[in-house]
Amino acid sequence: MNKYYTTTILILFYFSFTNAQIDTLSLSYYPLGTGNYWEYHEHEVELWTPFSWDYYYSIRVYGDSLLSNGKIYKILEKLYLDSTQTRYFLFERIDTTSCNVYRYSTSAPGNEYLLDSLKSQIGDTTKSGRNGDYSSYFPGYVCTGIYSDTVLDKETNSKEFESIFALDCATYSLSIGFGLTYFETVWDFGYLTRELRYAVIDSIEYGTPLYLSNVKKDMHVVSFALYQNYPNPFNPITNILFQLYKSEFIELSIYTIDGKMVENIVKQYLSVGLHEYSWNASNYASGIYIYQIISKSGMLSKKCLLIK
DSSP states (O other): OOOHHHHHHHHHHHHHHHHSSHHHHHHHSSSOOOOOOOEEEEEEEESSSEEEEEEEEEEEEEEEEOOOOOEEEEEEEEEEEETTTEEEEEEEEEETTEEEEEEOOOSOOOOOOOETTTOOOOEEEEESSSSGGGGGOOEEEEEOOOOOOEEETTEEEEEEESSSSSSOOEEEETTTEEEEEEEEEEEETTEEEEEEEEETTTTTEEEOTTTTOOOOTTTTOOEEEEEESSSBBBEHHHHHHESSSSOOEEEEEEEEEOOOEEEEEEEEEEEEEEEEEEOTTTTTEEEEEEEEEETTTTEEEEOOOOOO
């Protein structure tokens, strides 16, 4: 047989085999592509009071970030769409072989926990869930249904999950092409729901943007910004995230509250985008510290609290 013909057959076999290992249908239940964007309405009710609360927030996926455990995660910005503009950062990754979604732990940096198992079929249980960093303390979730659904006027399919832990009483739905579309948790004297109201997936818009959102939807807008460290308070490691709108030389330093520099974390030329660095404060006393970034674009600083 011609060696070139044989090589071609082997290459085709290789790609057919590797592609067969990727379950694209399961992966479509959680589209974690860079630039994707979601807006949610969160409604909370406490039955012992006459009040209820409504919150609106967005989730935006930025690029990749290599974290301290040596794994690459997508950076997710959670931004509350109100006058406070409070923002947090989440770090998630998908194992394309197992179709498991993992989130980096902010309470135990270097660790991660299972967020979702996208291959789940009805009756399958996983030690996962959307209970934050404490999900490892709960028995997990069971897939209770797979059904045809309509999300933001688009016909799709959804998987429903229900917590095994009776006192948690949480359910949520993942939908093909959208990810998390609904979440509900009920306790003795109240409940909380989250519902997807608007999304931009692979540059296609679904639904109507929340009327009170004054956040730019341009996925390409970047700015010079320094974000709140996480976790905060911390002991002894915390993570500092900042954003550059142009490549430039920067310095990131830590100061005591009275202005004495204790450590210079970064002093180098960096590219455009989001950057993350960890500060290990094992050798420092408890107290308030200031972390500051300096570049030609300006100077920004924030406070952080070390508690031992």
